[in-house]
Amino acid sequence: MTMLRSTPLKLTSTLIVIFTLFTLSGFGAAYLFTRASVDEEISADLEQTVQAVRSVSEQDEIEERISEIAASTSPADMLLRYDVPGKPPVGTLPASVTVRPDSIVEGNRLPIAGDAAAGSYLAWKGRVGDGDLTLLVGRDGLDELGNTFALVLLWSLIPALLLATVTGGFVARKARDRLDAIESTLKQLTSGQNAARVPLSGDTGDDLGQIATAVNRMAEAQEASIEALRQVSADIAHDLKTPIQRVAVLLDRLDDGTLDDAAQNTVGAAREETAQIIKTFQTLLQIAQMESGQIRSTFSPVDLAALTRDLAEMYEPAACDSGHRINVEADDPVMVTGDRNLLARLIANLIENALRHAPGGTLTLRVVSGPSPELVVADEGPGIPASERERVLRRLYRMERSRTSEGSGLGLSLVAAIADVHDAELTLGDAGPGLEVRVRFGASSTASAGANRIPD
Structure with a gap:
């Protein structure tokens, strides 16, 4: 199993996503709450300015008060204009600017020189004395608040995510290593290594x-x-x-x-x-x-091709007596790792099975080299029906037509056991006519061609 598909890493990724969502939700709620507070403060400043102007009753004093406010206030904080019919406007807001009450005005759209304007303004417009008062209160505090929250979020969330990712990956790797150890032990037990055990770490309570x-x-x-x-x-x-x-x-x-x-x-x-x-x-x-798996301790390199030829030569007289001919097709050499005596028993059982059940004809023994060497034994007998091929590998099982012939029903079951102990795949097929038995050895069973042969 790859690390990316491991359950610990998936759980870690899920926790990181949940943590990120909760963090973003918390920062979002805090930002909205703080923004509302600052917005209320801006509205309060605007209302305070309006009340300060309206507290003056005389028209001349109103214009004077507006001039004082305009002179003492930065354009980034406030822009105002007082329009009285028949008189020039008083204040810092250009006469060409018209606004709607309670609207938001972008600072870059105002004809104010340089960077004096704020990013945005909250607009107010109403009747004061004999004229109309227009107020724009700067909202840079809100913009700075958003930037500040964004920076705080980045500087807190990104390191936390990196730390969580590294820690989660480390924890996932440790868990994956422990799962691999359990999986490896189970495979060893399945293959017959009964002494295999899972290494226990210090914490066995999880x-x-x-x-x-x-x-x-x-x-x-x-x-x-x-x-x-x-x-x-x-x-x-x-x-x-x-x-x-x-x-x-x-x-x-x-x-x-x-x-x-x-x-x-x-x-x-x-x-x-x-x-x-x-x-x-x-x-x-x-x-x-x-x-039981104990037989694996005797495994060594075996030339399967040479062993097949030796067995075919040994059974040639018996084959001739029963009206058979043995044909060997074998690459030289074909090395596998196994027990020579057991492999010889496997080949002998397949030959005896063919000689016993095939009335005559050619018995072909074929050994094919490659990453997964194969031993193929094919006869020209009646074969085995597809529905019976799994059953004949059981111990003591005999087909109905074989009950009158010699044998104990253990020939093919012994072949299956020998193939299994060598991690080889045994398949029964149709030779057209006859039975084809194919034994495919896995890559782990393949020995180097240069390995020493086991003496006969």
Whole structure:
């Protein structure tokens, strides 16, 4: 799993987004509240100026008061004009400017020289004495407030986001490493490495620590169960070995030439059945041993092509006797990592299966090199129906038409177990006609061609 798709990073990103939204909401609410307060203060200043002018009753005093206010006030703070019919306007607001009451006037639209004007003004217009008074109160305080809030937001939010991102990434990486350790341990346990355990960090009380502890407990229980099963199997093998051997010895003693033909045939059949019982029992134990994963310790480089040719040569006489011909197509060399004896057993079982169930024809053994080497065994027999191909890999399962032939129903199940322990993919297909068995080895099972061969 990639880091970008990991759950810890997604949770961290979600928390960062939530934190950002809450921060922006808080700053926005504070800005609106402060802006309303400043706006009220501007309105109060405007009202105070109007009241100061209206407090004078004489017309001459009104004009004088307006002139005093205009002279003592910066254009950025206030612009005013008093218009009396028949007289020139008094104040700092040019006569060409007309405004509507309670409107906002942009400072850059006013004919005022230089940078004396404010960014914007709040307008007021009303009757005072014999004339009309126009007031524009500067709103630079509001503009500066917005800029100040923007700077505060940037200088506080950006470092916080960076810190949260770095911290979140670090926490996500630590969590991802712990999840990777759990995943790796589960894969090892699945592949048969029963001693694998999740490394426990100092804090085992959090959720990942509890999962790691649970996985380790499960692994310990699984290892104990497998060990108990292995011990039971060994005990059964030990307990049954002697009685079966005694039966075989007794049958050998009976076959001393003193029996009539019928009895001798019966003894011979009993001996064959006893041998089949021993073979079946040994095969079951071998499958159990492979499924336990211990067999992997014997893996080494094996030339699959050379091994296939050797097995084909060994079975050539039997093939000729049964009306078969073995054809080998193998690149040289094709190296895989595995147990030579088990791989030989796999090839032998496939050859025996084809010779037993195919009435005749050509048996083709093909070994293909590449990143994922393949062993293909194809015969010209009746094949296996698609609905039966999964079942024939089960232990002791035999198709209806095979019940009258020799065998225990363990041939292909043993092949499947050997393929699985080598991390190889086993597929059964149609050879048209006949059965095609394909064993594809993974890249991890591929050995270097220059590796030393295992002696025959």
